[in-house]
Amino acid sequence: MICEDRVVIVTGAGRGLGRAHALEFARQGAKVVVNDLGVSLSGESGGGGADGPAQAVAEETAEEIRAMGGDAVADCSDVAADEGARRLVATALDRFGRLDVLVNNAGFLRDRMLVNLSEEEWDAVMRVHLKGHFLPLKHAGLHWRAESKAGRPVDARVINTSSGAGLLGSVGQGNYSAAKAGIVGLTLVAAAELGRYGVTVNAIAPAARTRMTEQAFAATMAAPGIGQFDAMDPGNVSPLVVWLGSAESAAVTGRVFEIEGGRICVMEGFRRGPAIDGGTRWDAARLGPEIAGLLAEAARPEPVYGA
Structure with missing residues (x-):
């Protein structure tokens, strides 16, 4: 119970990952505000079918926590809008009287090669990932x-969600990679x-089987056979997130795991790696060998993913 109360x-x-984090925090004694808009994989509202309505998606996780004896409240605020982010924090304070941990996790994909990527697809991904981290x-x-x-x-904690795509790049994900790299800069x-x-x-920077990864990495992220360790289970990521949200992690900050x-x-x-100082302005013709x-x-x- 390293996050009790x-x-x-x-x-x-x-x-996906957010649900796994919320459940693990609850198992470790935390009270949880479950935020989710219930959008489709590409960010459209009212996705229908398995996506479900916004309130139902957040409430389902909150109800699962309550069923296991925990305390949770569902919230459907848009974290990429200033008023939504303000309301999200207010929900925690109004319901539980305090706020100790913020886990920024929300996101979706609009994957395209750069030459096919529209301005709207760029803006949408930047908004939900980067702005959706900044405002909360x-x-x-x-x-x-x-x-x-x-x-x-x-004694508060923030855990942001970047990606290997943000650290190393990922072919076909220029918008997502740029947003996730921006999250690292914001974290620092x-x-x-x-x-x-x-x-x-x-x-x-997690790797797990979620809606956002199951199509891109279907072959490598398939569930294993019975009795085998499922390395791609989202729940594998959550213990680290919960520890980072605990009092034990007080000496750790500005890091990416x-x-x-x-x-x-x-x-x-x-x-900073190898360097050279010529003591004056360089002549472009001399720079090649240097x-x-x-x-x-x-x-x-490191190689770019998909290259």
Whole structure:
């Protein structure tokens, strides 16, 4: 029960990774605000069929938590709209009287090769992933800053959701990769800015079988046979998220963790590598050999997914 009595918001918690996170937080004693709009895989509202209406999708996870003896409330606010994000934070405060953890997870896909990618498809993915991380983080941060300035102790956590696509790139996912890379940058800035108020901010880059991945990686993400470890079960990711949301993780901030199955890797991202200083402005005609020398000393980049 490492999160006993902590109040947690999980966005996109109606299905997939978000649902797994919400359930695991509840198992570990947390009170959970289950946020989900109930949209289709590509983000359209009223998807129908298995997508279901918005309220039903969020309420189903909340009811599952209550059935196991936990406490949860469903929320259908649009986290990529300022008023929706503000209302989401208010829901936690009104229902449970506090907020300790924000898990930004909501998202959808509009995959296209760059030359086929429309402006609307670019904007839609940027909105839900990047803006949908920024706005809940902003409003939760405003609350925690006010608490800290009022002299009330804050021991809060934010866990953002990036992706291997954001860290390494993914062919056919220029919009998604750019948004997920932006989330890493946002995580680093938020960790630096909010630490003074008692808030840690980290990100995960998970690999799991969800609606967003089952078509792209059907062959490698199929469920295993009976009795075998299912490395692609979304629930494998949740223990790390819950630990990052606990009091135990107070010393960890500004980090990105890749997680798949039972493997956890601390991603190191951009670091300064080989360098040269000519002491004055370079002559472009001289740069070729110098750049070649630097690249020869540098680590080779990881391959882009799908390349």
